[in-house]
Structures are given as structure tokens and as C-alpha cells.
Amino acid sequence: MLQALIVIPLLSALAIAFAPKANARVIATMSSVICLAVGVLMAWQFRWGDSGEMQFGWSMDVLPELGISMSLGVDSIALWLIELTLLLAPICVIGSFSAIKDNQKTYYAWLTALQAALIGVFAARDLAFFYVSFEFTLIPMWVLIHLFGSTNRKKAATKFFLFTFTGSVIALAGLVYVAWFNAGMMGGWSFDIAELQQAARRMNGTQQGWVLLAMMAGFAVKVPLFPVHTWLPLAHTEAPTAGSVVLAGVLLKLGTYAIFRFVLAFVPDAVVAYAVPIAVLAIIGIIYTGLICWVQRDVKKLVAYSSVSHLGFCVLGLFAINSVGVSGSVMYMINHGLSTGALFLCIGMMYERYHTRSMDEVGGLANKMPVWAFFMVFFTLASVGLPGLNGFVSEFLCLLGTFQSGAGSMGVGGTVGSLGPWFAAVAGTGMVIAAIYLLYMVGKIVFGELREPADYHVHETLPIDLNGREIGVLVPLAIGCVVLGVLPTPVLRTIEQPVNQLVQTLEDAHDHMLVRGGEDGVVVVAVWDESEGDVE
Amino acid sequence: MFESMPALLGAGSADVLPTTVGPGWLWLVPILALAGCVACGLCLAMRVRTKAPAWIVVGLLGIAFVLTFMGYSGWDSASAQVVKVFEWIGLSWGDSAGQSLSFNFGFYMDGLSWLWMLFVTGLGTLIALYASEYMQGDKGYARFFAGFALFVFSMACLVMADNLVLLYLGWEGVGLCSYLLIGYFYKKPSAVAAAKKAFIVNRIGDLGLALGLFLTFVTFGTVQYDELFALIDQGVAGDMARTPLSEMWQTWAIPLLLMVGAFGKSAQLPLYVWLPDAMEGPTPVSALIHAATMVTAGVYLVARFFPLFAFEGVPHYALWTVGWVGALTALFSSTIAMAQFDIKRIMAYSTISQLGYMFAGLGVLSTVGAASHVFTHAFFKALLFLACGAVMHGFAGQLDLRKLSGLWSVPGWRIVCVTMLIGCMNLAGVPLITAGYWSKDMIMAEAFVTPGGQIIGWILLLTAGLTAYYTFRVFFRVFVGPVSFEPGDEHHDDEHGHDNGHGGGGGFHPHAPGWAVNTVLAVLALSSFAAIGLYFTDKPNGGFVGNLVGDSTAGYVTPYGHHGADDGHDDAHAAAEGDVRFVLVADPPAHASGDATGGDHGADGTPDAAHASSGGLILGMDPHKAMYYISAVVGLIGILIAAVLHGPLGMGGLGLGTRTEAARSKADELLPALGPVARWAQHKWYVDEFYDFLLRTPLRVLSHVFHAIDKLLVDGLVNGLGLLPRAMGSALRPSQSGVLQGYAAGMAGGLVLLLVIVLIFM
């Protein structure tokens, strides 16, 4: 199954490359739809009772000398993220029909290849294979931005590539270090994630601290976390619509997923020690980028910055190291993919008609495009975290988790952890700020008097308001937002098992720290102090 | 822990209502409203141009009201009915206490919920009916009703919720509907701005609520009302050690946080600023959301969590703040209302002011008074708004009281005028015959009997006078006197395409209200009288509302305190002639001699301790009695002043009034004497400007600064790092001069350097 999800898009990409131009979008659509069907089948066959186990396992030795294999398998969390990817894939493809006119073969081939890489990341059970997929996502994305982006695309694409590549090479060093450590213990090299996880946890505080820093150097860029976020607004603004959708929807989640899968699971001691500084960065990101959103003129940039702000909640939840926070983060990954992806689609649809994204030039579109306006407002509200829609559940859980973390002494609902009410309170202002900037955006482009660019003329093929195809790509996302907002529990219950397993180790690490006293903690913190500059 | 709950409940005091399983069909109530929303959405999508959406919504809300009433009738009043519909957010991470969270979509129906639900669905139906005419011909007809129905759904969730998170859903949901409906005329920048302001200010409050919720969860391990109130009833937190709440700071911190949320939603100082602007929305919205129902959610929240607000043994910071903020808000906003000319804004400020009364009532432990006032206020304020709306609608958006006069004499406007008069009388507290009088009295009297509450009482009394004045100022200027009007500038042809002939001054014919509007106004006017009747049914127990409140979480305080416990209740009953069942007074010693923290209530709040210990007598009378007279007098004085200053010349032969034209009255002559104060009041004491200066502008500047930092510093640093290799390359480039000897020198130099290194490390 998982192999199929990787192979089908890859073969389709090849087919697109060699098939006549007219077939490109057909093949791409078919491939993505077939994959989605496979995804549904997978969800059907998944043993939800053992959601913490890796299922659909498959493995092939690639480089036994280095212990590298191509191992696939998913637990429920990976499965959900795969489903998200699979859902977004046809939406991206179909959503691009009218926007992409030239060079279709290249476009759809890379878009399809990107899907394979993304699945690879989530399905990887082998660290090296994970890394390969993780890195490979860069190329298609880079090509998409570089070839199909808007005016400033070259700079954006290159910055995106270099930024993330730099980070991930350093992360690779950390990952290899873990593999080496494991080799020392086991007497043989292996990149098997489960095996490395066991080994990594036996590293001492200093080692874990370094590994955490190395990993975060790579993954924080991808998320992106506060000081290393500047590639994102640029990349988003310049990327084609589908690129932005995948970027916001899935690509950013690679970072948080990797933090979940590797940082949290591999180096729990260091996570406990570093939770506070990282959470501080996340909170700075929430507020700082939130405020920046408020002064944007470019609506796409605004949403891009808002992603940084939102993902701050996600990271915060992860470093709350309790089940509520971590579950909330996992939900956040899914939810943000739906709502922000949809926002980018909406903006893309506007852009196709007006060829501008500046809020100074367009506005009051509710007068002219009520259907579009409905979706725009709807997804904005999902993004604001309105209860009943998906964004609320995850944001709420992340904040509650943060609040609980370290509030163990305050009451029965508290847990171990290093954050606490103050963190939640400060991060909570992000909720207010989100309302400020998102309503500011909606107030500008959706409401108010109709404003159009001077040279506006009706699109050759597209109607004034959305057409059926466009509505068709937005509706599944809207349904997703509502369903996950009203009935998140089934999803939450399925991720309970893997999350709780992970949280258990983190809690043990926390207790362990306390037992050991400050000794190791001091070491780790000292390490952090020295290398603060390196985090960049 | 929770497993043992039933046992604890059984053994516990009788004050916490036992829970029974409520009727399963209760979920139909919110769902019907939601269905209305969906149906209107479909109408919108199918571009239905008829009045179908209105009838659908009126019908569904009507059914919802009937169902609510049926549910209420079937309620045994001795228990809280619990209905679980489905698990909304559920998660567990262990088997022991506090290791799971489960937020249901479920209902907790006690007296408080029933009370609110009754008037929410009832008024909802009526106002929908009104709107069916009022909004007629508007392009966004279906959109309006979709939002309207969604609001009722959200409000139902808020009120019926059996846990804080669902309440939060309703809380934000009503905020959303408020946002959507204020911004209903989305072309008007002022409407969009007002909508945004409302949502954002509310969000600030919501943050407090959310944090309160988190703290509640952390402390009790649950936010489910039945479990929560059972724990509070026992005075313990949710942990295994059963830590007494009196030893926990959370016991006073949680109410403080919840209070912030309540202030936001109920437009109290300092978060009231959004409500006047919210009048940008269509009038039915103002009536339902921004007068009758949504804004009382804050009162509901405080009443709901009253056991915690008034928990004995910890400082009552929150309760005290609620009382004071309420009183000050009441006074403050009525001063603004006095100086306004826009009648709808006047009503808005009066709403804020009346909400202040309710909070003051809560603060002085009169949950019954507060709830009663919510109830009566819902009717008469809706009435006032709808009447104002009818005027606005008829006069092309004219709301300036200087440009309208003598509607009494305009044909077709008599019902509006009469109902308006009834509304004004209620608001002004005309004695005996108005429900507003009785409910307001309850609060004021309670303030005087509560130790430390006297100043609040005086403030409220003063406000009552002011209220009477500005209310009748509106009435005397607009509805009676010489006939004179000029139409407003609202040429909303696309909204009201059918409007006939307005625009020109002379040829303007006011558009008199139709049957639906008149019916609704009449029904509301009658209801406000009926409310008196409800007040006098079972009067010893506080009337209808008092009964309901008594059978709710607001009806008791804590078994350990004196408030609300059976004995306390008896004392109070005896002392206060049984006006109110739950006079949450205590004998002064209870306050004064309480433990150190408990004593705060009395000691901090009252500068004049002697006054406090006097047992709260006014003029040597029991305050409850005295208030009947005092407030009546104060109200009448207010009306009298209004009549003198604004009443039309002669005025029914009483010879009070002096006004002969629409635009000017005697008050204008007196204003200069006040100096700039009148102008300040008219400019709403410049609070908006102050907030702009203090918060918005700095924040905006900060945002720009951050943006600059991001572009220059953070990104610059990154770009700089990116340039570093390039710079290094440029620096090294001269070494590649292309000259053979240069290269050789480099090689030789490198050799020497490396050999030196070797010599160092060898």
C-alpha cells in the first residue's frame, strides 16, 4: 500500500514527462485520485486498535553496510498526515487547471513527484529514507516556485532551498550521530527509527543536547520557528497557488512531524531541558509574526506570516510534553493544512482574476464574488480558531497543554513539564492578535466598497465568481474543517496511543531530571548557552 | 475519583442540585436553530428572493421555543437535567483522575439555563418575525436570517452547555454572529470596522475566559458542570488529596479570569467600547444580540459560577470587582447616553448601563436581582430597540433626535409610540407598573443591605435618575411635540429596494411600519407587563425568576459559607420580608468576623466601616422597603427633568415642557453652564481615542517596527549569513591573481604555516 503511494506518483510523474502535453493534467489528476483511493483503503484496513504500532510495514535493504533500508510503515499519526497529503494532492492538481497554462508537463510532473516525496517522509521507518524523502521534497518545490512563481520567484526559490538545505544538512549530522551512537551500542549500523530511538534515549544529557540542537537547526527552519522563518513569507508569496497549498499544507508539517518523531522521541532529556527556550521562541514567533501580519499589504504574505504564527502554537504544544499538548499539535498539523491550504487556494482564485494580491488594489470582493467571499470568510474563521471549526480544537488543546505543563503542583489537571500558565497566557494573546490580523484582512479584501485594479478585465475563461471546479476543490476542505471541528474525538482517540507512548517517555525523562537534580540539567543548559548562536 | 461522585453527591448537602437525565430531544432546540441557518444558507446558494428564509427561521425558532417551554414544563425544578448528545473533544492519557479530558456536546439544564433559554428562543422568534418585515427587500435577506439562526444556535449552546468548553463554543459563536451581523452592511466601512472591533474586543475577554477554563481544568480535572459543582459544593479540588478550595489561590483566581470574559461579552468597563459601535448592524440584531441576549451572557457566566465567585474562605476579589465595575459602568455609560443624539446609540449606552446594574447586582450577591433584571431588560430593551428600528426604517435611517419630532401625530405611528413609551417607562423605572422598576429595585436594595455595598447602592441610585432622564429625553423629543422630521441619508436602495419615495426632503413620506413590526412591538410591550405578573407569582421566593435562579448553581453559594445555605436563607428571608428567596446577605458579622481573607469583602470595599455595621438601613428603614420609595422618587425626578428640558411646550396641559421645535430644547441653553463637560460626554469621554492612543496606535507602531525588524534585522541577518560566503570568496579572490609567483608564494607560505603548526603540536 505505502509502496504504491510512493510508486504511483513517481511513475505518473515520469509518464507526464514523456506523455503528450495535453495529457499532463489528466494523468496528474488520475494519479492523485487513485492515490487518494488507496489512502481511503488504507484507512479502512488500518488496525485502529493498535494505532501506536507501525502498520503496513514493508522493508527492503538498500545499504546494509550503513544499515540503511527502505522501510515503510505508519502509525496513526503518520497515517493521518498521509491522508492529509492525499487529500490535498488532487485539490492542488485540480485547483491549478486554470492557473497553469505554459509548461504544464513540467508543472504536473513535479507536483506529482512532490507528492511521492511527502508520502515518503511520513511513511519512512528508516531514518535515512526519511532524510532522503525530506530533502527530496525540496527539489520539486523549488522547481515549482522557480518556474511558476510570480515576479520575485528566483530569489524566493533560492532562499527557500538554501535555507532549508542548510538546516537539514546540520540535522543530518545530528541524525548520523545518533546512528553512530547506536552502532556503538549494538555493534552494527542501523538507521531503523525504532532502534535508534531506543539508543538515542540512552545518550547522556550533553549528547542529547547537541543532537537536539542539530536536529532543531534543520527542523526549526522547516517549521519555521521564529528566528529562521524569513524564507517562508517570501516563498509563499512567490509560489504558485498549488505550491503554497502544499507548502503550507504539508511541507511545513514535515518540520513539526520531524520534531515529534525525532526530537521528542529521540532525546527526551534534552527536550525537557530545552523546552523553555524553544517554547519562548515559539511564543515570540506567535506574537511577533502575528503583529507583522497586521501591517502586510500583500494578502498572501499575510497568510504566510500567519502560518509562522500558527505553527508557533504547534511547536508550543509539542514542547508542553503532555498528551494534551502533543495531541493538540498533531491535530494542528492536520487542521492548519486544511484551513491555511484552503486560504491559499482562495487567494489564488482571486489572484487569477485580478493579478494582484495587494489589499490596496482589491477590496470589497463580497460585492462581486459572494461565493468566493463565503469561502474566504469561512476559512479565515477556521484559521482564527473559531470553536466548531477545526482550528479551535488544536489551538485549544495546544494552549491547554501548555497551561497544564508544569502545573502539576496546581491541581489534578496539571502535568509535568516546564511551561505553565504564564506561557499559555502570553501565547494566548496570539489568539487575539490572530483575530486582529485575519479580520483586518477580511475587512479589507472581502468587505467594504468594491475596489478593483484599474486594468481589471474579466478573465478569459473564468467567470466573475467561482466556477464549479473551484467550488469543488474548496468544498472538501470546508467539509474537513467542519468535521474536524465538530467531531475531532475520533481522530484524537486514534492518535492517543502513539502520543501517550511518547509522552510517557518524556515524563519519565522529566522525572529522571528531577531525580538527578540539577547536575545534568546544568550541563545541558550550559551547552545551550554556548551554542546559542549556532541554533541559527 | 469521579466514580465515587454519586456517593458524594448523595451524602453531600442539599444545596447542589442533584442531576437527572433530561429529555433526549432537548438537542432539537439548538439543532433547529442550526437547521434554520443551514436552510437559509441553501436559500442563499439557490438565490431565493422570496421571504422564505424568514418564515423558515421564524417557524423553526417558534418550534424551538415551544420545545423549550415543553422542556421547562417537564422539569421538576429539584434537579439539574443532564443530557449528553455526543463527545465533542475527548482524550485520555491514563486511568487515574485528571488524566483524561472529555468535553461533551451536552446540556445542563437548571433554572438558570431554562430562564435564559426561554427568553432567548422566545425573543428570537419575535424578533425574527419583526425582521421578516424589517429586512424585506434586502439583498442579503437570506444571509441575515442565516446569521440570525446561527446566533440562536450559538446562544443555545452557550446557555445549555454542560461544560465550560461548549460554553466557550457558544461564547465565541455568538461573537462570530455578532461580527457577521454587525458587519451585515459590509459595504459600509464603519460597519466593517465596528464588526471587527466587536470581535476583537470580545476576543480579549475570551482570552480571559479561556485561561479561566484552563485553570479550572487544572484545578478540578474537569470542566463538566455536574462534576465541577459537586466538587465546589464539597469545597475541594479535584485531586486525590481533596485539597480544600479555601487553601487554594485558584479559588479566587478562576473567577477573576472568568470575569474578564464576562466583561468582554457584556460590555463592561473597560471592554465596553465595542457595543455602541455595534449599532451599525441592522436593528433587529441590535435588539436581539446587543440588547436582549448575547450581552447578558456575561451575567449568565458569573451567575453560573457564582458558587466559586462567592466561595467562602477566600478573598472575593472577583465578586467585588464585578460589583464595582458594574456600578461604575452603569454610571459612566449613562453619562454618555445623556449627551448623545443618536437614539440607537443612546439605547446602546443604556444597555451598557443596565448591564452594569446586573453586574452590580451580582457583585452585591443578588443573583436573583441580576437575573430578574436580565429577564425584564430583555423585553423592554428589545422593545425599545425595535421601536427605534421602526423609526429608523421609516425615516430612511434617521436616528438623530434633533431631526425627528412628534411622531405621535404622524399617521401609522401610534403603536410604535405607545410601545416606545412603555419601553421608556420600564427603562426609567416608573414605579409599580413597570417590570424594570421591580427588578432594578431588587439590585439596589441588595446593594444597601450588603456590607460594603452602600456606595454601589448610591451610585446605582444616581444612575437610576440619570437613566430616567435620558430615556425620556428621547421620548419627549422624538415621539411627542411638534411634527417635524427630516429623512436620513440612507439611500440604501439596494437594501430596501421597495422603499417608496425617500431621499428628497419635502417629498418624503415616512414609511410606517407594517403588521409584523406592530405585532411584535405590541407583544413585547405586553410581555413587559406580563413580566410584572411573573414577578409577583410566588413572590416570597423571588418570583418566577427567583424560583428559577434558586434552582440553579446561582442559587446557593457554598455549604461552608453562610450564603445561600438553608439557615442563611431563612435568616435572609426573615430579614427581608421574603422579597427574595436567596438574599445572599449574611448577617454582618459573617463578613466582618470571617477569616482574614473573607473579611476583605467588608473591610476593603467599605471605607465607612460604621456604615457597614449599621446593618444597611436607609432612612431608618429596611432597604428593601425603603427602596420602593426612594427609587420611585428618583426615577420620577429624572422624568420630570426630562419633561422640563425636552418636553414639548404645554405637553398635554401639564405645562411642563418648553420645546417648540425639533432641533432645540431648553437643555441646549443650560449646556454652556457645564463648560466642556457636556462636550466631553458627547464625545464619549474620548475613551475610543484614549484606547487608540494607548493601545491600538502603539501596537500598530510596534507591528511596523517588527515588520521592519523582520525585514532588516532577522532577514538581514540571514541574508548576511548568505552573503558571508560570498564576502569570503571576494576576500580570497585576490589570492587567485593568476600570477605564477603569487601562487608559488601562497604554496610556500602555506607550507611554512603548516610546518609551524606541526612544530607547535609535536
Add this chain to the structure above:
Amino acid sequence: MHLLADSMVMGQVTLAHYLLLSAGLFAIGMIGFLTRRNLIIMFLCTEMMFQAAGLALIAFSRYHMNHTGEVFVIFVLTIAAAEAALALALVVLCFKRRESLDASAWSELRG
């Protein structure tokens, strides 16, 4: 053994002297290479460096009392000869094109 003794008897001239000489030669060669512009002179300087090594080899050979060093030197000389042939061919080629033997004339490729 007696060869070692012989070398001691040889008087003050010890291995160190030879090595110093060879190092000096090497240094002179290198400095010459760096300072002279004429290609032929520069080549001769490299030869000098080679021979410095050769001198060291012979000295060591003597010191260690085996002939490996000397054998090495023979090979070095051969290589040096080959290099000389190459060098002269190159120099001729260059001279043909530029009419100059100045090394700095060849700095078109740079950066």
C-alpha cells in the same frame, strides 16, 4: 659499522651539516622560484630544490649506511631530466607565442 666510524672521523662535517646545506639549497631554490620572473631561471630553481632533496638523500644514505638513498637519487635525477625536457619544450612553446620568458606575462587566467 666502520663506515659510521669513518664518517665520524671525517672530521667536523656531520650529517647535520649536509642537512643544513640541503635545507639551504631547498630554501634558495624556493626563494629563487618566488623572486625570479624568468621561466628558465624558475625552472632551474625547481631543479635546485630537487637537488636539495637529492643531497639530503645521499647524506642519509651515507648516514644509514645503505644505498637506497643513492638509488633514489638516481631516479630523482632521471625524473629531473624528464622534467627538464618538458620544461624546455613548454618554455619554447610559450616563447613562440608571447616572445617573452616573463612568467608574469601569463596571467590571463585568474579569479
Add this chain to the structure above:
Amino acid sequence: MMSLATQGMVLFADAHPMVEKITHLHAEIVLFIATVVVMVLGLSHNAGMRRLCGGVSVVALIVAGVLGAMTPDMAHMPMPGMSGFLKVVIAAVGVLLVLLIEGTVDRAYENTVRKTGVFDGLRSTRGEFYAFMLFSLTGLMLTTGADDLIWLFLALELTSLPTYVMVSISTSRARGQEAGVKYFFLGAMGAAMFLYGFALLYGASGTTVLFAPAGEVSIASVFASNGLGAMGMLGLVMAIIGVSFKIAAVPMHFYTADVYEGAASSVSAFLAFVPKLAGFAALILLLSTVGWTHGELHDSLPDAVRIVLWVMAAMTMTVGNVLAILQKSVKRMLAYSSIAHSGYMLVGLIAGPGNGGLLAGNGLAAVLFYMLCYGFMNLGAFGVLASLERAGMGGESEEAETFADIRGLCATNPLLGWTMVLCALSLLGFPPLLGFFGKLFLFTSAISAGEILLVVVMGINSAIAAFYYLRLVIASFIDEPTAESRAFGVTAFGSRVAASAISAASVVVLVLAASWLMGKTGDAVAPSPTQQVDLTAVDGIHATIAPGGAEE
């Protein structure tokens, strides 16, 4: 006289192993014979015969490769299998190089011959050119099996001297001569340095034998028993620095860009592989004399040597990369990147064979593997340049050189375009191409050796490298073709295109065989049985350094 006779006896006594050595040299002998054949063929009046030079070289290389594969292990070497393995690699890459080099020289002259029908052997350089190439490859093969300083010196010179000529005659432009002059003179200086180093090594140990069977005197055994001493250390370091000219490591890197730019692309490809491999083989052998048996854990080089190499590695990567960023010429950029890649490989040398007996910790295997990867990807990149030509001044064709020249290559010539893209990405170390696995192998070995800082430097450098490799991808894949770039057409020499395409394919396909290849490199650097005993002695150490173990 007496002593001389004794020495002679000893020499003759050694004759027997000398003869035995011949059995290890079959591949070199074949190549040498081919060299002679080619040289003669190049002088043939028959154009067809002249054209056979390439074919003969290819056949000879294939035969040499097969023979190389069959080379028996040299038991007395520290890594008995290395020579045999490298011979196969050399033969394989050599074949591609021959294919690439086709048509580099004599094109104008051959045209003239075709027109006039007159052939003058003195004016033809084809024979020499191929012969020199084969000479150089022979030298390279000899280097890999050197067990004596003299041999090593001769082999290195045999590798280098022909390349000087190749550079000079590869193009008729002045730049070729400039490149030749610089290369030769600086090369001679480098040679002098390592020769002096060799002399000191001899002086320190009294023998030129690098490795000998157990019980016999060799530099390695002397160093093992007596330590290096000051002279040995100086000699070793000078030798290392001198030899690093071959690998273009800082501070001996200056010539690289100028020479690669000046020479024809095919020759640049040759230079980027052959001398570099020779240099690394020599370094491995030289460092093996002291062995990676020092330091606290007995798994690293002597401190001074390690630090020198460390500085060189860090500097080499950085200097190469930062200078590469600035270039407009692809060739020059590839030259600087070649410097950077040497830096990466030096990391493997520092790491050494590792002490856990695990392949992933074996830096030497990583170096060999990386060299193999680099051979292919670099050849592909240069090959694309060599395959694109346009009519230049005076009827001579010009090869593509700048970024502008290859703009839109994927559109105008997909095969070459994608070759360039794949090779660039592989050079960047982008997964899942071959270069990534090469780099990963270096990472694992360096981390195993505890060189974490160096790994980070390497990581950052990889990122810097992305700056310019990405430009290569942008130029060929993203950018639209321009009139200028359209002027370039595919060369008439199909073998060049084939060589590039095969390289690009290898970059992808060899990933599948990466495991097998890594295994082979592991075998190649597997220690001889005698040394294995030494290693087992320190086998337990890994357990103690495993930090988890240390914790408990």
C-alpha cells in the same frame, strides 16, 4: 667495497619478491604496452588507424581493469586489497575519460589532412596524447600499489608529467599554454616538496620501504617501534603537503582553477580525477606508515598530523566553496568545487579506518567510495561542457564554458541538460543521488571518529555549495535558452555525449549498487591480517567510548 657488495646481496636477495611484484602489475603492463601501441598508431598515415587510438585505449583499459580485478592481494600492505580495487575503478573511469577525450587534439590538423591528403607525423599529436593519458593512468595504478618511497615517487611523477603535456596541447589557445606553464611549474615545486619530505622520511627511518612483511624493516615498522621523531614528523608532513598538490588541497590549490579553466574540458575532467586519486592513494599509504593508532582511543593519527590535516580539510572545503560561488565560468566553478570535494575527502582521511570494525566508521573506505562517486559526477559535469561546442574564432570550435552558455540546456538538449542537472545535484550531495551517499558515508565515518565539529563544517560547506550547484541547475533547467546559448550545438564526437550520459546514469543507477560498492571499498581497505591483530587489541575500546556505556 665490502659494504657495497653486501648491499648488492641484499638487493639480489630482494630480487625474488621483486619478481613476485610483477604479478601485481599485470594491469600496468598491459597499459604500458597499449601506450606504446597507441603512440605508434598515432603516427600511422592511415586515418582509420589513427582513429583506432581511442579504441585501443579503451580495450587496454578494459583488459587492465579485468586484470586489476584479479590482482592478488599484497599481503604486506596495510590494505592489501586497495590496489586491486582502485585499478578497477581507474579502468572504469578511465574508459569514460577516453571516450570523453576523443577529438580533443588534432581536429584542425585532421581536417587539413583530409583536405590535402598529406600527413606529417611531426605535426600530429594524437598518438602522444593518448599515450600520455595511458601513461598517466598507468602511473595512477602504480601509485595505488606503491610499497616503497621510490616507487611512490616515480609513480606520482608518472601520473603527473604526462598531464602537464596534456594540458598544454589540449587546446591551441594561449590559455592552454598558460595553464600548462602554471601547472608544470607549480607541480614541480610541489614535487620538490614531497620529494624533500620523502628524503626526510628516509632519513628518519633508514629505509625507503613503506611496508614490508612482518619481521622486515620498513618505514611503518620503524615508526611503529621507534615513533616518528622530529625528522619523521617533518618529513611526513612535508610529504603530505607536497602530495596535496595532486588533490588540490589548501594551500596547494592555487593552480586548480586556472589550469582547469585553461585546459580543454575533457582534460579538466581528467585532472579532476586522475591526479586526485593518485594523491589520495599516496596520502593513504603515507598516513598508513604512522597508522591511525594514536590518540586516547588509539584510533586517530598523531596529533600534529591530525591537526595539520584538520586545518587543511576545513580550509580546503571553505576556500573551494566560497571561491566557487563567485565564478561565471562553469569550468572554473567546477575547479573550485573540486577543491572543496578534496576537503570533504580529507575528512575521511582524518577519520581513518575506525576502530569498531564497522564499515560505516571506516573513513578510508568512505574516501574511496567518495572518490568513485566524484569520478562519475564530476566527469558528467565536465562532459556536458565538452559535448557542447560552437564555431569560434578561426574555424576552431569553442567549448561551452560559462553559465550563460548552458542556459536552457534541458530545453535545447534534454539529454545533456538532465545530465548536467543530475550531476550538479549529485555533486551537491542531494539525496537520493550517489553523491549523497558518498557524503553520508563520510559523515558516518567522521562522526565515528568523533570529528563532529568537522562534520558540522562540512555540513555548512555543503550548504554553501548549494549556492553554486543550484546555479548550475537553474542555468540548465530553469532558465530559458538564449541566442547565445543556442549557438552551442552538440559536438560531433558522440562518445563524449555517451561518456557524460553514462556518468549521469551512473549517478542514479549506482545508488542501487551503492551497498555493493561500499562493501567493496570496505574490502579494499580491510587491514592485512597482521594488522588486524593489532586492531582487535583495541576492539574493546568502542564499548567504553560508547557514551551510553560510559554513563552507566
